Amino acid sequence: MKRHFTTTHQDHRVALLAALAITIHIIEAAFPSPLPGVKPGLANVVTLFTFMMYGWKTALQVSLLRVIISSLLLGTFLSPTFLLSLSGALLSLGSLIITQSLFYFLPQRTYLQPSAIGYAIVASISHMGGQFLMAWYFFIPHPGIFKLLPILITFAVILGIVSGIITQLTLSQLTKAPITKTRSTKR
Amino acid sequence: MTKTITRKLLLFEPADILILISACFLTVWLYSTFWFDLSSVGEAETLLVQFADHSPKAYSLSEDQIINVKGRLGPALIEIKQRKARFIHSSCRNQFCVFHGWLSVAGDTTACLPNRVSISLKGTTNDYDAIAGAQ
Known part of the structure; x- marks a missing residue:
């Protein structure tokens, strides 16, 4: 008995993007970080890009695949690192969805909608916040750890802007449209 | 090429600036809460x-x-x-x-x-x- 599995275009897209995210995640894991907990989070560029191009469902698939498979490859599956990574990824995606639905009620003009930079800042802060709350709740339940939170959030904002710019450049290159869509045509 | 890239990099939408300002407020609030007790x-x-x-x-x-x-x-x-x-x-x-x-x-x-x-x-x-x- 032979079974046929048909794959759709969507499956290929998810697989491609997840493979890209996993590669970036693993390369990034090889570099030492200057401060514990601070990483550039370049793998989140892929998640954000997917979110902005194909919507939250694809982004959720890509992000979950990225977290699970890269943890299997790095040997941290079901370890504290994995839990931190998973909670960060889920919370940042959740906050992206919330931000999008908040701005949904505004008119769909380009200047009223946040670009990838705004979304990246939100995602970065919530990623850091999710990991931090997870670490505080499960691993170091001590109020002293909150002294570290302002520094971490500062780094999250800066790195969020950087990854947002990268995402925005990628988006504009791939869609072959200038970023200033409405405004540049008006002028 | 560099000119277009710098123009693009500097281009934050107003909504982005709104998000950035609220992020800065959040950071300042965190510093004032946890550091300057x-x-x-x-x-x-x-x-x-x-x-x-x-x-x-x-x-x-x-x-x-x-x-x-x-x-x-x-x-x-x-x-x-x-x-x-x-x-x-x-x-x-x-x-x-x-x-x-x-x-x-x-x-x-x-x-x-x-x-x-x-x-x-x-x-x-x-x-x-x-x-x-x-x-």
Whole structure:
């Protein structure tokens, strides 16, 4: 008995993007970080890009695949690192969805909608916040750890802007449209 | 090419700037909440000893004593002497808390994360008078 599995275009897209995210995640894991907990989070560029191009469902698939498979490859599956990574990824995606639905009620003009930079800042802060709350709740339940939170959030904002710019450049290159869509045509 | 890229990089949408400003407000609020706590200003009066997320116990600095605290890994001994405080023994592996030495100024904190015991010095409640008196 032979079974046929048909794959759709969507499956290929998810697989491609997840493979890209996993590669970036693993390369990034090889570099030492200057401060514990601070990483550039370049793998989140892929998640954000997917979110902005194909919507939250694809982004959720890509992000979950990225977290699970890269943890299997790095040997941290079901370890504290994995839990931190998973909670960060889920919370940042959740906050992206919330931000999008908040701005949904505004008119769909380009200047009223946040670009990838705004979304990246939100995602970065919530990623850091999710990991931090997870670490505080499960691993170091001590109020002293909150002294570290302002520094971490500062780094999250800066790195969020950087990854947002990268995402925005990628988006504009791939869609072959200038970023200033409405405004540049008006002028 | 470089010209277009710099033009693109500088282009934040107004909604982005809104998000960025609120992020900055959040950061400033976090700094003011967790770093510039007013009770850590002024002359050190009391020692707060805390285990995990239990509510901290306060000890007066005017009385020399040795406090025995039960941590997660084992006992920790904290000494108060001449209005200063330090860890003299801890059951943790790295002993960072013991090597940190004396705490003498309000706001000083030593935390032993493996053992989940932290000590910090708190100032007088009348902070502004303490600052005015110092000047």
